[in-house]
Amino acid sequence: MSPRKRASEELTKDMIIQEAQLQFEKKNFRDVSMRNIAKNLGCSHGAIYYHFKNKADLFFTIIEQYFSKLNKLIDETIQDKEDDQTKLKKLFLAFIAFGLNHQSQYELMFMLRNEEVDALSQQAANNSYRKFAEAVQHLASHTVTVADIWASFLALHGFVSYYRGSVKKYEEAEVTAEMHVNFLLKNFS
Amino acid sequence: MSPRKRASEELTKDMIIQEAQLQFEKKNFRDVSMRNIAKNLGCSHGAIYYHFKNKADLFFTIIEQYFSKLNKLIDETIQDKEDDQTKLKKLFLAFIAFGLNHQSQYELMFMLRNEEVDALSQQAANNSYRKFAEAVQHLASHTVTVADIWASFLALHGFVSYYRGSVKKYEEAEVTAEMHVNFLLKNFS
DNA sequence: CTTTTAATTGACCAGTGGTTAATAATTCAG
DNA sequence: CTGAATTATTAACCACTGGTCAATTAAAAG
Numbered sequence: 436m437s438p439r440k441r442a443s444e445e446l447t448k449d450m451i452i453q454e455a456q457l458q459f460e461k462k463n464f465r466d467v468s469m470r471n472i473a474k475n476l477g478c479s480h481g482a483i484y485y486h487f488k489n490k491a492d493l494f495f496t497i498i499e500q501y502f503s504k505l506n507k508l509i510d511e512t513i514q515d516k517e518d519d520q521t522k523l524k525k526l527f528l529a530f531i532a533f534g535l536n537h538q539s540q541y542e543l544m545f546m547l548r549n550e551e552v553d554a555l556s557q558q559a560a561n562n563s564y565r566k567f568a569e570a571v572q573h574l575a576s577h578t579v580t581v582a583d584i585w586a587s588f589l590a591l592h593g594f595v596s597y598y599r600g601s602v603k604k605y606e607e608a609e610v611t612a613e614m615h616v617n618f619l620l621k622n623f624s
Numbered sequence: 625m626s627p628r629k630r631a632s633e634e635l636t637k638d639m640i641i642q643e644a645q646l647q648f649e650k651k652n653f654r655d656v657s658m659r660n661i662a663k664n665l666g667c668s669h670g671a672i673y674y675h676f677k678n679k680a681d682l683f684f685t686i687i688e689q690y691f692s693k694l695n696k697l698i699d700e701t702i703q704d705k706e707d708d709q710t711k712l713k714k715l716f717l718a719f720i721a722f723g724l725n726h727q728s729q730y731e732l733m734f735m736l737r738n739e740e741v742d743a744l745s746q747q748a749a750n751n752s753y754r755k756f757a758e759a760v761q762h763l764a765s766h767t768v769t770v771a772d773i774w775a776s777f778l779a780l781h782g783f784v785s786y787y788r789g790s791v792k793k794y795e796e797a798e799v800t801a802e803m804h805v806n807f808l809l810k811n812f813s
Numbered sequence: 814c815t816t817t818t819a820a821t822t823g824a825c826c827a828g829t830g831g832t833t834a835a836t837a838a839t840t841c842a843g
Numbered sequence: 844c845t846g847a848a849t850t851a852t853t854a855a856c857c858a859c860t861g862g863t864c865a866a867t868t869a870a871a872a873g
Contacts, residue, residue, distance in 0.1 A: 438868050439822085439867075440820075440868095441869075445870095465860095470859085479823065481822065481824095484861095485819085489861075489862070490861065545786075582803040585804075586808070589783045590775070591782070611771075611774075615775045615778060619779075621810070622810050622811065627835070627836040627837050627852045628838045628851050629837095629851075629852065634839095658829085658831085659829075667853085668854070674850085678830075678831070679831090814873100817872070818870085820869080821867085821868080821869095822865105826863080826864105828860075828862105829859075829860065830857105831856105831859105832856080833856085834853105838849105838850085838851080840848085840850085
């Protein structure tokens with residue numbers, strides 16, 4: 436009946452992002468469907484494809500904010516007024532907390548390999564890791580090898596990868612997380 | 625035309641498992657479709673559902689073998705004729721090698737949470753972990769806490785979780801794997 | 814006022830896992 | 844040996860998925 440809406444009802448990128456983000460907070464990348472986003476926005480799913488190339492494109496746009504969020508988190512941890520050892524511990528725990536409190540996003544950021552937008556996503560992930568690595572280097576008392584930093588990152592990643600799914604929020608895994616981090620910190624003191 | 629095949633052409637559980645396994649070696653759980661399995665078997669996909677409750681059921685049947693394989697791997701490592709420290713290192717590397725050489729299977733074993741058959745799969749995973757933990761306990765020179773064993777498992781899991789997707793075979797990540805394991809072993813000597 | 818451009822729809826494609834009535838081959842019982 | 848019960852299979856169907864595209868209409872430009 437109306438292959439174009441009135442100006443007041445027109446769709447914007449922001450509206451789509453907002454709705455997608457809303458659902459993305461409670462559902463996996465795979466469980467959020469373009470069709471359902473469209474339905475909640477009161478438009479056809481085809482309309483979304485006018486604003487975004489594809490699903491990966493839309494969700495990568497969302498994910499970018501979370502990369503920034505993570506980067507900011509790393510920066511903040513370094514600037515804390517505490518001793519380096521404490522800060523290092525906080526950095527590790529903060530990463531885990533981020534991963535477990537943004538599980539759907541973390542999955543897309545560090546677990547899924549998206550054929551399409553992968554290049555961009557990969558770059559952002561590398562960038563975040565670089566920040567992480569610099570922070571560790573800076574906070575570790577003795578000189579640490581890049582290998583050890585990478586190993587500790589993978590270990591944290593392992594924790595998040597495992598507890599996502601068996602836990603809804605970081606708090607539920609807090610105790611175990613601390614033990615995990617203590618294990619890792621033995622190598623940085 | 626023929627709602628039942630001649631006895632000689634009848635479908636068996638084994639035939640289905642074989643074909644599914646074949647595809648599962650090269651494709652994800654998600655990328656192997658019941659319909660394609662059926663096509664390659666020359667039957668309709670509905671027929672498979674006569675033999676297996678659903679996709680998860682079929683694939684869990686396959687996965688069971690891989691849990692056994694992993695368990696055997698752990699046992700074999702302990703029985704090696706080497707010093708404990710070497711065996712511990714080999715155990716860690718063997719786990720990584722298993723994960724990276726059976727990526728699709730590893731995903732289903734330790735990464736995906738299957739609503740349906742999850743109880744069984746989870747149990748098998750716990751069982752394998754128990755074996756792993758016992759082996760570590762036995763091989764570690766000093767007494768180690770269960771927390772440390774769990775932490776090291778998660779760290780190995782993190783390595784596999786990361787390198788799956790960026791690597792096709794363990795060999796491609798061998799060097800990095802060794803560094804990762806050395807990092808972990810510092811806590812067990 | 815007309816033309817151009819931008820945004821939207823809805824039908825469509827090819828694919829997914831899963832269900833089920835109908836049916837034919839096989840097995841079982843008398 | 845025959846007829847009934849059982850078993851295995853098919854094909855049509857359901858409700859989804861991501862994605863494309865011609866047609867259409869609102870708005871903007873000339």
